Amino acid sequence: MAFNGICGIFVVLSVGLISFTPSCDGGNILVFPVDGSHWINMKILLEELHAKGHNLTVIRASNSWYIAEKSPLYTSITLKMDLGFEEFFDVFLQEHMRAQIERASALTFFKLTKDFLSMISTAHSLLCDTLTKMLDDEKMIKSLLDSKYDLVLTDPAVASGAVLAKYLKLPMVLNVRWITSGEGHFALAPSPLSYIPVPGSGLTDKMNFIQRVKNILFYSIIVFQQKFLVGPGYDAICEKYIEGGCDVFSILQEADIWLFRSDFVFEFPRPTMPNVVYIGGFQCKPAQPLPADLEDFVQRAGEHGVIVMTLGTLVNALPKDVADGIASVFAKMPQKVIWRHKGERPSTLGNNTLLVDWMPQKDLLGHPQTKVFVAHGGTNGVQEAIYHGVPVLGIPLFFDQYDNLLRLQERGAGKIIELGDVNRHSFEQGINEVLHQDSYRQNMQRLSRLHRDQPMAPMDQAIFWVEYVMRHKGAPHLRTEAYKMPWYSYYCLDVLLLLLTVATVLLFSTVAIFRFLCCRSRRKTKTKQH
Template sequence: MGTMPVNVGGIFVFLSVCLISFTPLCHGGNILVFPLDGSHWVNMKILLEELHARGHSITVIRSSTSWYIAEKSPLYTSITIQMDVGLENFFDVYLNEQMRAQREGASALTFFKLTKDFLSMISQAHSLWCDALVQIFNDENMVRGLIESQYDLVLTDPAIASGVVLAKYLKLPMVLNVRWITSGEGHSAIAPSPLSYIPMPGSGLTDKMDFMERVKNLFFYSILVLQQKFMVGPSYDAICKKYIKGGCEIISLLQEADIWLFRSDFVFEFPRPTMPNVVYIGGFQCKPAQPLPADLEAFVQSSGEHGVIIMTLGTLVNALPKEISEEIASIFAKMPQKVIWRHKGVHPSTLGNNTLIVDWMPQKDLLGHPQTKVFVAHGGTNGVQEAIYHGVPVLGIPLFFDQYDNLLRLQARGAGKIIQLGDVNRDSFEQGLMEVLHQESYRQNMQRLSRLHRDQPISPMDQAIFWVEYVMRHKGASHLRTEAYKMPWYSYYCLDVLLVLMTPALVLLLSVLASCRFLSCRSSRKTKDKQH
């Protein structure tokens, strides 16, 4: 008997139709994006690239002084808000002062001064964007355009909360691309956060705290509360009172968000309580390494069995103070490894022939290269997550913001080592570098974290896109949102219930005491009468 001919094309079409029928449909949506500049934009842009690739229309609100967010882009159309001062100016002044203070030595006075400067800088940044928000609300044509555009949702970074207020004003569903909010870490606004084992940002603590460390943790929590109450909240609350019917508080608006795309995961983060509408997308920007440019690949391969060390301080800092750069360069010059160092400005005089200075490096591709042995980094979230993804141990020199806390999480898991900027010299840097290079436990622990991070049923990026489209399909996700944000603080902690339950018991106790006192006094008077 002859065999039946196989219609390969027909089978392919049939399977394709089947696959499409099982895929949740989401026609191209219309998304309004209110991002934060700097390294936060690097994360947001990666998410926008994927949303654009899947057919969504994107509009980005940016400032006229933005130093990263381009006005023209194939990914999005932009709405530019005029601003006289850019946030970059604030950061430059603060960063230089922070590095200088760390080198001069830590003291209580220095700590309070840096804290004051930091809070002042943050307060000014919020005030700038609150002014920009007022500018939007007072521009009738812009407001009309935003309403007529019929956006499906607002995607925003809540470290600056102008996008949160705008979403409320436009009555649109809201998705947060988040790790930080207006004051502190995102979880603290929506999930129970016991101070006994959840370290506050800036505290430099882990989830294992003794009594004095818990006291310190309470102190840092108090700073965040005061910052929100007196330095950040009033600017937004005034706008809410004027432009939002019924008024509102910024923390309550954050708690109303439909989905929190959280740029972290529990491979990196300490275990803690969470909520149903929090989706963990830590490492969503990570991808397998691509081939290096030919000249860079040749340099890497020339390292032979010794491998390569790479060093970068992220997007905000071009170079360390000159004396530190000189000392680091002298140690690199002694190493048998080749070194690729992102460093702008004057080259250190102690630079060795084994060190390649670059203005920019393909960080992801270098971290994924098998010749890379150690990553010397400042501890920014992006770099730490990429190091985890590729399994490269980290020697960290934290400079400011959340960097020490990020590196501490690696150090607590034996995957990295921290050197404080004030302690960096030839001896400490050489000792730290040799330890991370030659103690195999660092690489083993980091590769274990890498395996845990990669072992997920759905990639972080696919999760992020799914939940953005989920909110568009269902016009929100209120069923995943706790009702706690509608409760006053005394109801949240059941203090009113406790007061009502304790009142009868207290009345009864006072009645018994009064009766006993009355009977005692009466008995005492009778005794005195008999004696007389």
């Protein structure tokens, strides 16, 4: 009882201290986002910043998928872009899924990877051209300078925003998990490859020798991508427009705050830095009531509950035979199923399955009737599943999805079925295992409790640190200077070389002195004998 009383007092004092945190008058924020699913995260953050009274200006492409030109949240600056990526991604994803299902040869996957990297290189090159035109537009640059922005908020998956912040000499906050070539931690924190898995490797933090070899090979691909495919275009801009020159990697490392869309409930433990703020699940909120028709469908499930399935915004439907197999399994189950599926209607669909073009995913996952989440493993969906404590049956399709789901599987909160293994038998076995083995739900609910047990909500942390940077005109005291050191100094190889040299000199000097003394002693002995 005394402990509970002390905890109560502590909570009251904590709330009081948070409420007396110095406020930040409405700031002027320049936002350079990345389109697609990344914008969904950025927009949630912008909604909260707008609600706090900050003035937002968003730089967008003329052919943007998701970023509207007009919005009550922000004013926009539209850049002329002739290239659209949506069609490319659709073709790539379809080819990638086909290769997984057909268990194509390693040569086919190598070709797909080569084509993807080539297109990524082309995309970044075109983005660099657009940035160059922007920096050459004296009228636009003058307008940006006259606007007196307090900071640049950008997503470093594309480095244009970071280069612009450097050019305008403004503090920078990154809304990040990914940078131009890989995961953000690898740019600023010590990342020993012996126990930190590289994205795409499909490894955990427990690696044997062969796995460590694989991990290093995957890391070499990331280095190659940055050094030869992505970096040169941005580096050329830096050399031309940034006083004193620089490279894009060092610009990212100079960011004041990294708002990192992850946390250590989800991520494997690893070294980090003081200017990294973990906001994993910041987009998660308590569930809201469902629309009346959807609530009625859910309630008709009774004690059996509901299964929710979606494969994200980029994939409208699985190949027909795979979709038919999944639908036939659902049809035999006593649960109700809500499935986001925009392709051809599966021929084996049962009366218990509702196909929808869109679903209120957060509200469904937070509904007490939801028993299992069948998902592709996107970051948002995984974090929402953790927040609401719903176990996951994962069907990873591409990018980081396998790695995301692997983290849940390692913690006993999810199960992975690779797309090439999905058939009636494997899917039925997998869904029943996650549905009926209590350990999956118990482990996920434990992760949910850990995630929620924080002194400040992730969104509150994000807003606090954005405003912190505005109040103090940056946060250089939180940045490490390690990235400015040459690699041999970082690893103290120069010190080691000096110490080895000194030790060697001392050793040889000692040996030489002993030899000299021995020779002198022998000469004296011979002289006495004569």
